Amino acid sequence: MKTPKRIQPLVDDGLVDEVKSQLMSGKEASVYVVRCGDEIRCAKVYKEASQRSFKQAVAYREGRKVRNSRRARAMEKGSGFGREQQEKVWQSAEVDALYKLAAAGVRVPEPYGCFDGVLLMELVTDDDGYVAPRLNDVMMSEEQALEDHQLVISYIVKMLCVGLIHGDLSEFNVLVDAYGPVIIDLPQAVDAAANNNAEWMLTRDVNNMRDYYSQFAPALANTEYAKEMWSLFEKGELTSDTELSGEFVEQDTVADIAAIMQEIDAAREEELARKERLKEAQQGVDESKFNWAE
Structure with a gap:
């Protein structure tokens, strides 16, 4: 052709x-x-x-x-x-x-x-x-x-x-x-x-x-x-020699409400602590300015 x-x-x-x-x-x-x-x-x-x-x-x-x-x-x-x-x-x-x-x-x-x-x-x-x-x-x-x-x-x-x-x-x-x-x-x-x-x-x-x-x-x-x-x-568990079964069970994950609330409380406390540290730091700056002015 x-x-x-x-x-x-x-x-x-x-x-x-x-x-x-x-x-x-x-x-x-x-x-x-x-x-x-x-x-x-x-x-x-x-x-x-x-x-x-x-x-x-x-x-x-x-x-x-x-x-x-x-x-x-x-x-x-x-x-x-x-x-x-x-x-x-x-x-x-x-x-x-x-x-x-x-x-x-x-x-x-x-x-x-x-x-x-x-x-x-x-x-x-x-x-x-x-x-x-x-x-x-x-x-x-x-x-x-x-x-x-x-x-x-x-x-x-x-x-x-x-x-x-x-x-x-x-x-x-x-x-x-x-x-x-x-x-x-x-x-x-x-x-x-x-x-x-x-x-x-x-x-x-x-x-x-x-x-x-x-x-x-x-x-x-x-x-x-x-x-x-x-x-x-x-999960990093698959290899070229892995023997598969062809079966798979879906994982029905039940939400752990207590654990979630603990994380929320921890985050809230961390945010309050952060604000408190910022407040203390600002007060320290203001005090240093006052002392310098005197």
């Missing part, structure tokens, strides 16, 4: 030898199957901001840090240079997340680098060499659903333990090869500690997986993995 304009510079630089076909066109990027020497890989071409239909992008960018202060200020002001830098941050977020998650033991496509808005990475395939299907196209037994769901939950835990939340995880962002689920599409990955939307994004990711796999394994329908793992994460 004809080489897309955005991929042509990679062909000119010898990074890509041939564009074989278009794999898909999504809300933030188009993906192509390419040949790089003797290997078949995929090239993800990110769309310009004006062409993306990805909703609530601001919510996902919250908490992303930029080391260069000039770039950070420009991005905050929304200048032309700032918008350009924001695009670079958006595009590099996925490759950064891929390297980080692979090191943490999460199955993701192997990245080979991002070049001017084009991400080169591993093409995940099935046993016959064809592109691996998305999870939403896969039928499975109850036993397989339970096994794969547990594996995906372990990946989400590993992601959370290195400070990342996918943010858009669903059966459409998971591929399935001979070894099981592979997590894909990570440009919107959020910082679990710095993003105010982190908890509900994690909950949505986990519950999307629960709802899909429960079609094949109904026992999963009532699990509460999201609440369980977030509670442990907030």
Whole structure:
């Protein structure tokens, strides 16, 4: 097929030898199957901001840090240079997340680098060499659903333990090869500690997986993995090896009225004491003035 304009510079630089076909066109990027020497890989071409239909992008960018202060200020002001830098941050977020998650033991496509808005990475395939299907196209037994769901939950835990939340995880962002689920599409990955939307994004990711796999394994329908793992994460008790039960009991905290009243009384007494100290200090100033005048 004809080489897309955005991929042509990679062909000119010898990074890509041939564009074989278009794999898909999504809300933030188009993906192509390419040949790089003797290997078949995929090239993800990110769309310009004006062409993306990805909703609530601001919510996902919250908490992303930029080391260069000039770039950070420009991005905050929304200048032309700032918008350009924001695009670079958006595009590099996925490759950064891929390297980080692979090191943490999460199955993701192997990245080979991002070049001017084009991400080169591993093409995940099935046993016959064809592109691996998305999870939403896969039928499975109850036993397989339970096994794969547990594996995906372990990946989400590993992601959370290195400070990342996918943010858009669903059966459409998971591929399935001979070894099981592979997590894909990570440009919107959020910082679990710095993003105010982190908890509900994690909950949505986990519950999307629960709802899909429960079609094949109904026992999963009532699990509460999201609440369980977030509670442990907030307390600093979540590790990549934590064994989750899928059960979570809400803590109904009964207000201790006596303790609250004690705090109010203590605060009132402290305020009275503060005023008394100010009064005494002022009297001391007045007396010193009087003595000086004499």
